[in-house]
Amino acid sequence: MRTLCSSTLIGEFFVIGFAGLVAMKDDSLAMSTVWWVCGVAMVISVLLCGMVTRPGGVQLGWALQIGLILSGFVVPTMFFLGAVFAGLWWASVHYGRRIDDIKARWAEAQAAEAPAGPDAA
Numbered sequence: 001m002r003t004l005c006s007s008t009l010i011g012e013f014f015v016i017g018f019a020g021l022v023a024m025k026d027d028s029l030a031m032s033t034v035w036w037v038c039g040v041a042m043v044i045s046v047l048l049c050g051m052v053t054r055p056g057g058v059q060l061g062w063a064l065q066i067g068l069i070l071s072g073f074v075v076p077t078m079f080f081l082g083a084v085f086a087g088l089w090w091a092s093v094h095y096g097r098r099i100d101d102i103k104a105r106w107a108e109a110q111a112a113e114a115p116a117g118p119d120a121a
Contacts, residue, residue: 001096006049
């Protein structure tokens with residue numbers, strides 16, 4: 001799960017940065033505010049890469065997805081991109097957990113087939 005979720009979060013890192021560049025062109029927004037918000041969101045996306053397997057990591061990822069969708073009120077394209085990344089996040093979590101379960105079952109099966117010790121050979 002960690003690999004899939006981290007890949008999604010790194011993709012979001014870049015999308016948030018590009019959205020910040022688009023938001024800078026809006027004269028009603030202060031450039032410092034845009035980069036504070038985008039910078040914090042970018043740092044969160046990178047930090048979540050390491051936290052995704054810890055308790056609450058996936059929930060924080062969902063909060064980031066909601067924030068990404070809501071950023072569409074500033075940059076309208078983000079409604080679409082936020083929804084796409086929310087779908088990718090769901091797929092990463094769902095299929096990542098399935099892959100982790102399959103790997104665990106495979107490791108158990110391998111351990112059961114392995115000889116018990118050096119005398120078993």
